[in-house]
Amino acid sequence: MRVKFYATFREIIGKKEIEVHGVRTVHELIDYLAEHYTPEIKRQLLGTPRVGPDKPIDGMVLVNGHNVLHLKGLDTELNEEDVVHIFPPAGGG
Template sequence: MKVRFYATFRELIGRKEIELNSSRTVGELIDYLAEHYNPEIKKQLLESPHAKEAGKAIDGMILVNGHNILHLKGLDTELKDDDEVHIFPPAGGG
């Protein structure tokens, strides 16, 4: 599967895109990225105070084949080898 990163996540991972075949769910993908690239990505996506306050599974946005995982099975969304995943960091603004 192709995994593409945007904005600050490109800096954290050190790449714009990677290809993987090892993750079965979005949750496993995040664990893999934290272990093999940078643990900060997991902290920002799953452990931020904003995600917990808002009662959301993630802080940021993850799309699988163009569909937001919050409208699928969240972190349990299943992944296949031909999927395309886009990972966006939390958006700021006012």
């Protein structure tokens, strides 16, 4: 599958886009990225105080254009032909 990164995640990963194979869920993808690139992406997506039962991801993960929060969250299934977009949390006020 193709995984595309935006904003600060591009800097953290060091790439705009990568190919990933063999992961079955969004959670496995995040674990893969933490292991093969940097644990910082997992910390920013899953380890902030804003993460909780109603918001399992701090940021936005789209699978084929659909926000995983409207699918099965971290358990959203992934296929080899999917395109995943990962955005960091948005700031503002």
